[in-house]
Amino acid sequence: MTYDEQRAARAKGLRRSLIVPAATALFIGVSGASVIAPAAAQAQSYNFSSVQIVGTEKIEAATILAYLGFGKNETVTAAELNDAYQRLQGSGLFDTVELQPRGRTLVVRVQEQSIISRINIEGNRRQDDEDLTALIQSRPNQVFSPATAQRDAQLIAEAYAAEGRIAAEVTPKIIRRGGGRVDLVFEVTERDNAEIERISFTGNRAYSDGRLRRVLSSKQAGLLRRFVRSDTYDPERIAFDRQVLTDYYNSRGYIDFEATAVAAEVPQSRDGYQVTFRITEGQQYRFGEINTISEVAGIDVAEFDRESRIRSGNVYNPADVDRAIARMERLAVQKGLNFITVEPRIERNDRAGTLDLTLAIVRGPRVIVERIDIEGNQTTLDRVVRAQFQTVEGDPFNPRQIRAAAERIRALGYFSDVAVEAREGSARDRVIVDVDVEEQGTGSLSFGASYSTTAGFGLNASFTERNFLGRGQYLSAEFSGGRNARNYSFSFSEPSLFGRDLELGVSAYYRTTSATSSANYATTGLFVEPYLSFPVSPSSRISVRGTVQGANMYNVAANSSNILKAEAARGWQVGAGAGFTFTFDSARTALDDRTRYFLQFSGDVGGLGADNQYLKATALARAQTKLFNDQVTLRGAVEGGAIYSISGNGTRITDRFALGTDKLRGFANYGVGPRDLSVPNLDGLGGNYFVAARVEAQFPIGLPEDYGISGGVFADVGSLWGLDNTGGGLIDDSFYLRSVVGASLFWESPVGPLRFNYSIPVVSQGYDRESRFEVTIQSSF
Template identity: 30%
Template sequence: MMLMVSAPSAQAQQVTLSEIIIEGAKRISPSTVQSYMPIQVGDEISPSDLNRVISSLFATDLFHDVKVRLDGDQLIITVDENPIINRINIEGNKVLKDQQLLDILNIKPRRVFTREIALEGKAILMEAYRQNGRYAAKIEPKIIELPDKRIDLIFEVNEGPLIKISKIKFIGNQEFSDRALRNVVVSRERKWYIFLTSNDKYDPARLALDEQSLRQFYLQNGYADFSILRSSGELLPDRQGFVLTFHVDEGKQYTVSDIVINSEIETVNNDILLAESTLNIGDVYDVRYMDDTLTRITDKLGEYGFAFVNVEPDFELDQDNATLALTINVGRAERNFVEEIRIVANDRTLDRVIRRRFELVEGDSFNQLKLTNSIRNIRNLGYFANVTSRVLPGSSGDQSIIEVEVEEKSTGNFTLGFGYSSVDDGSVQIGISESNFLGTGRGLRANVSVSGSKSNFRAGITEPYLFDRNLSGSIDIFRDEESFSDVTLEKQGFDTSIGFSAQNDYSHRFGYLLAETQTTSKSTRASSTSGDEGAQLVSEVSYALQQDKRDNRFDPRSGYYWRVSNSAAGIGGDVRFLKTTLRSQYFMPFNFKRFVIGVGGEVGIVDGLGENVSRSNRFVIGGRKIRGFARDGIGPRDTGDDSVVGGNKYYAGTVNIISSYGFNPDLGVRWTVYYDFGSLWGTDYPTGVTGADDNDLRASFGYGFFWDT
C-alpha cells in the first residue's frame, strides 16, 4: 500500500477546488471514486483535507495504491485498483475436503481482493483444522496474477499429524483419584482402542464440557462448594500431544441437616410439597435428588392448577459441621385454566385424532398430571417419532395455552420375506399394514405366508373411535393350514371385538370368534395325541380387563401393566372349554434413568368343561415367551415324531435390564440382559405323549441389542 500527497506552498494554504481528475481507474468509474470522497468541486481545501481523501479511498478496500496532488485549483487523484478474485482453490488437503473448506471460507469469486481477506481466510482454515485435532497444520495463502487485474487465490495446506490428548492431569484432588476423575470428564486420553469417538482429540470447546462434568460429579457426591480454579490444554514441546490440566478445590462433603418449604401459595399445604422431596435429612447432598425434588414439587403444584410457578432452592452451608440446610422457595402464583390446546406439526394426522387422547379440554382447570397422561396417551398411539409439550401464558394471568408439537413418522409397513429351514423347506411371506390410514387413526392389515408345512392368511381393520365415541372395534378374517407329522389342521373363520377405556387407565374388551377346524390324520396314533380328528365348529366369547400405567407402550421405562382375559367356547359350536390367562409387567428406572429393570410374568389354564381339550385349543409356548427356545420348543411332545402337542397349563416369566449406557443416545442403540423361564404341561390325551405332566422349570439367560432407526 502506497500513498503520496503533493500540495502547493504554504503561502497558498486554501484553494477553491475547480476540478477533480481521476487517473488509473479502469474497472471503477471516476464518478464512483468521487462518491467515496469527503470533498467535491467548489469546496475549499487545504493540505490536511488531502489526507482525508486518501483515508476515505483506502477505507473502501478497492484500491491498492492512492496518490493525491494539487495542481493549482485542480485535484488530481491517481489510483491503483485492487485485483478481483477469479477463483479460490485449496491445495494439499486430504482430511478436510475442498468443498467443506470452501464453505467455511465463504470467499466468493469476483470479490475485491485485499491482504486482510487472505489473512482472515488463513485464520479460518487454521481454526477448522484445530477443531479436527490438527494443531500442527500450516496454511499459506498465495496469489497467481492474471490479466485484467484478476488473481487466483490459493491456500496451500500442510495438514500435519493428528494431535491427540496424551495426558489428563488433576491437581488438588484428595478424595477422588485421577483415574476416577478421568472417567468423569468427556475428553479421553489417547488409546489404541478408542476409534469410535473423537473424544481423544483436543477441543477447547470440550474443555468447558469437561469442567461441567467435573462440577456435576462433585455436586452429586456432596461437595456443594466445589470449584475449578483453572483448566488448561497445553501442546507438548514436540507437538505430538496435548496435556489437559484441571486445578480443583474439592471443598467439604456436606450432609443435609434441614429441608424447609417456604411457599407463598397458601392453598397448598407445605407438608404436601415436602412429601415430594427425594432428599432426606441425614443424606449426603446430591444435586440430582435436589433437581428431582424441584421437578416433583413443580409438577405437584401443577396438579393443583398452578401452571406457572417459580420454585427455587436456597442453601445455607455450615462449613464447621459440614452440613447443608435447604430451603425451597415457592413464589406466588395464580391457579390457571386452559384457554387453548394447540396442536403443531401434525401434517398428516387429523387434529381430532390427537385431541381425543387429551384428558384436558379447553376451559378446564390446568392439571399437570392430566397433561402428562395426555402426552403419554398421544405417544402410545404409535404415530409419532416424538411428542413434546409446553405451557405458554394465555391472554390473562389465570389463562394458559397448552402447545403440543408432534413429529410424524411412517406408520405403514410392507413386508416381503423369503426363507428356508429344514422343517418348513422354503417359505415366503407378504404383508402390508397401516396403523394410521389417511391420518384417521384407522388400522388396516393383511398378511399371507406360505411354506412347505403351513400357510396362513389374515386380514383385518381396526376403528379406534367407533361412532365418534370412546369405543374401539376391530374385525379380522383368517385361514390357516398346518401339517405336522401325520396330521393336517385347517382352520378358518373370523374374530371381532369391541372395547372402551375407563378412568385410571383401565380398559375393557369383549370379543367373539367363530372358526371351523378340519383335522385329518393318516394314523390313529397322531389323532390320539391331538384330539382334533374331524370337523369342529368353535364359537368363542371373550372378555379382557387391563390396566396400563406404563409411561410408553412401545418403549416402557416406568410403570406397570396387567391384563386378565377369559374366553369360553360352547355357546353354539361343537367345542367346549374355558380358558383364562393373566399377564403383568413392571418397569422401574434406576441410577437416574440410566437403566431400566423390567419384570414380567404370565400364567394360563384351559379346562374342557367335562370334555377333552384338543390340540388346536391348547397353549403352545417357546421362543416368543422364553427366548433361546424354538417357537414351540417347550411342553409335551409326540413320542412318535417329537412334534408339538401343546399343554393345558403354563407359566412364564422374565427379568431383564435395558439400557443405552455406553452408547451415544443419538445412535438409538440399547442393550439388554435377560433371564426367561417357564413351563408348559398337561394334556387330556396322555397316550403317546412324553412330558405330559412335566412342569419342571425351563429357563434361558442371554443378552441382546435393540437399534431404533
C-alpha cells in the same frame, strides 16, 4: 493461487510502481484491506486544478469526486487528502485505491470491486452443496468482498467441526473471468472425524469413571471402536452431557453437585479429543420430616398429605417432589379449587444429611391463559400439539402444567426442537403461551436381517410413519421371514381420539410356518384386532378389543401324534372374540430409571363361531432395579397363563401355550411340556397352563465400557402342563418344574444388540429337548 497470494503479489507490484515523493509520503498505494502508513506526515497543502481518474468501468466519475470531498482549485491539506483516501477505500466500491499528486493534477487510480459470477464448493463429500451454500453470505451477482469470503470459509469449517471434523480446512479462491467478474471457489479438505479418545472425571468419589461414562451420550473411541463404532466430538452433545450429569447426581440426593468445568484438549495430531469433566459432588441427602400445611381455608390437609407419597429416609430426589406437587395440584383441580399451587419448602440439616420437606398449599396469582400460539409446525396439525396440554384457553395458568406439556410434546418424537414460553397477554392477569417447534422426519423405511439359533437367518422390511399426515397417527407395515416362517403385519392407531387420551387402533397379521424339527406340521394363521385404550390412572391403562382369528394346521408328519392329526383334521377354524388388557408401568410417571415395575393382566374369549371356543387368561409381573452404585442391573419376572375350552372339542395347539426361550431358556421351542411318548417324533403338544419365573443380573466384566460388552448370569424355572385329551394315558401332561442356570454376554455391536446365552438345565425330564447355546442379533440398514 489463493486470493491472499494474489493480493500480496499485486500489492508488491503496486508498491514498485508508486511515485511517492518525500514531501507527499502520505499517499501510499494499497491493495485490498492493506494500508501502509506514511513515513512522515508533513504540514503541506495542495491545490489541484484537475483530477485524473484511471481504472473505472462501471463507477461514474462524479461518484469518485463526491467521495474526495473537495473541488477544483480548492486548497487541501495532507490530512484532508488522507481523509479522502480513507473515504474512497472505505466505500466498498474498490479493490485498490491510489492517490498520486502530480503537480496540480491529482491522479486517482482505482480497481473496482469484482462482481461474483458464480460460487462453487469443491472437495465436499460429506456435506451437500445446498446445505453449505445456505450458510454463507457471499452471493452471485453481488460485489465480491474478501472479508466476507474469509468469514464464509470459517462458517463452512465450523459446519464440519460440528460433525466432528475439526481438522477440516476451507480455502477461498477467485478465478477472474474478465469484465470485472470473478468465480468464487471454496476448496474443502474434509479430513477424518475427530474422535473422543478419552473421557475422564475429576472430583468423583461416589461413582466411578466407568459408571459416569455410561450415563453420558458421548462415548469414547477405544481400540475396538476405531474399527467398528467410532464416536465423534460434538460440543453441543458435551454441553448436554454436562446437564445429564447434573440430573443424574441430583436424582440420587447430591443437591449441591456441580460440573464446574469441562476441558476438551486436542492433541497435536488434531485427530481426537481428550474430554475431562471437573465435578464437585457434595453431600448426599435423604428426606427428613415430611409435612403438609395449608394457607388456604377450608382445605382438608390430610387428604392432600396422602397424595405426597414421599417416605422419610429415602434418598432425596427432586423428581419425587415434582410428582408429589403434581398429584396434589391435580387433586385441587378435581375439587374445583382454582389458582391453588403447592410450594415446596426445604430445610437443610447438614449434620444429619437430611432435608425436611414442607409442602405448603397456597393461593397462587389469579392469572388466566389467554391464548396458546403454535408456530413452526409445517406438517403436524395444531390439534396434535394442543392435545399435549391439560390447560386450555380460559383455564388458570399453572407453570408446572405448562412445563409438563412441553415435555410431552418433546416425547412425541415429531420435533427436533421444542420451545414453550409464557409471556404477558392483553392484561397483567393474562398470559399467552408460545409454542415454537421445529419438525423432523417421522417416517422410516428399513431393511434388515436377523439370526437366532432357534429360527436361523431371516430378512425383514418395514415402513413406519409415526405422524401420519401430520395427525399424530401411527402407521406400520412389515414383512419378516426366514426358512420356516413368513409374517406380514399391519397396524394403525389414532392416539388422541376426540382430542382425549383415547387410543383407537387396529392390528392385523397373516402368518405361515412350515414343518421344523420342533414342530412336524405346517400352519397358516390370520388375526385382526381393533382396540381402544384409555388410562385409568397416571401409571395404568386398560385396552379393550375385539378379535377375528383363524388358523389352519396341515402337513402333519405320518409318525406324529394322533392328537395333532385329529386337530389338523378340524381344518380351518375362524372365530370372533373379545378381550381386555390391564397394564401398570411405573415408568409412565417415574423419572428415576433405577427401579421400574411392570404389571399386565389379560383376559380373552375366542373362537366364537368356530369349534375351538375358549377362555384364556395371562398375567405378567416384571421388575428391574440397579444396585452397587448402578453397576449391576437386576431383573426379575413371573408370569403364567391358562386356557380353557368351552366348546367341548378341546383346545388346539395353535391356541395353547408353549414355553419358548423368551420364557424358559435352555430348552428348544416346544422342548418341554406334554409330549406323546408313543410316537417316534415325541411331538411337543403345548399345554393349557404354564408358569415361569426368571431372574438375571447384568454387570461389567472389566472390559473398557466403550466396547459395549457386559456380562450376566441368570436362573429360570418353569413348567408347562395340562391337556384336554391325553390319548388314553399315552401322553404325559403332568406338572414338572424345569430349572436352568446360565451365563450371558451382551454386546452393543455396530449392527445391533447381540446376546449370547449359555444355559445348563438343572432339573429336566428325559424326553425334554435342550438348547444350551443361543445367540440373537437383529439390525436394520
